[in-house]
Amino acid sequence: MTTNGPATAAPRGRPRNAAVDRTVIDTVLRLIADGASIGDLTMEGIAREAGVGKATVYRRWPGKDALLLDVLTAVDSPPPLGCRSGDLRHDLILAIDYIRRRSLAKRESALMRSMVTQMESSPELWKRYHDTVVAARRRMLTSLLEDAVTSGQIRPELGADLDLLTDMVVGPVLARATLRPDAPLPDDLAERVVDTLLEGMRPRD
Amino acid sequence: MTTNGPATAAPRGRPRNAAVDRTVIDTVLRLIADGASIGDLTMEGIAREAGVGKATVYRRWPGKDALLLDVLTAVDSPPPLGCRSGDLRHDLILAIDYIRRRSLAKRESALMRSMVTQMESSPELWKRYHDTVVAARRRMLTSLLEDAVTSGQIRPELGADLDLLTDMVVGPVLARATLRPDAPLPDDLAERVVDTLLEGMRPRD
DNA sequence: ACGATACGAGACGGGGCCGTATCGTAAAGC
């Protein structure tokens, strides 16, 4: 502790330009959205593309990993659906449609694809992405399904594995967005997924 | 055409060692399985890791892209389930369990993750993977579902979008394998997915 | 005005990969 006060003391000299942080982070997201993989990114290339001195980047982040960690936290997932109507069908459709709309955003889908590849080689990066984005979405759905089981809107025996139910809800949209980027994500996709899931594929006598 | 016969004439000099081809391709698959992304792979590193001269690799493939194309075709997906019992539930379980077992193989899942990231930057590579692996699996499932619609084992109105049904069948397993490598893929996963899909989540009165 | 820090630009030595070429050796046909 070298500071003399609780407010981290007074900085002297010219203050840092906060806009530079955002420009660099935005540049990284843009490069990823344009098809660059994590391995393609270089500190030098990022600085060049951002129109920023290389030293300026190194002044903020010690290396590519630290920069990418900040990029991930900057992907602000706005609180994924806090409201809850109580009607399972309605709430499920809202939740899935949120993921569907997110998957339509080129930045988010490209970022997800990049992170998925990096989970082995940079587990720290993957953990951050998982905790920030993946886990947040799952939590929302799992609690939604849990309440539906207790309120009798879902067969009780299915409540034994909410994890599986969650995967069955998000799986279709994610699989389409991840593995078939050319396939459409039509407006009524969420609605149709939910209706089929709730009613089942088999004829109801 | 410089050959003088239909059998590509007679090669002179020392013949190529076919084992080298396999060694190199296996090395690439191993590196990918060990966490390397496509961008991390280098012709020099591959040759070094394979215990092979760099010139020997270049003698067979003009560059990394060509080598990777051969790697993809070497991932022989054995004919995905040609048999068909006629019982939708049974056949679906077999098909999904095939994908589940494939996802448990480290090589295959790592390769899929890598390809998913490369789809933007190297569309040719992605197309090969998609046609070889993804499309083959989908075809199997879509025709399975199609027959089930005509035989009345699936509600007729769902037959309007077999593509969606296919995504709902493969989605859960793929989502779990892709986005949650730490989550288990238990033996009875396919069975439970199919049962929930066929019966629906809602209580049947 | 002055010292301190930030900025864009770019030089710098070091290192890795690129694709090619050159070794000496090995394995085939003639």
Added chain:
DNA sequence: GCTTTACGATACGGCCCCGTCTCGTATCGT
């Protein structure tokens, strides 16, 4: 035996990135 091609090893010039450092300039607190 001679030619031809393949092989592992390695050297080569070129390129790009690394992380640090030095410029000249700009912007803050004092």
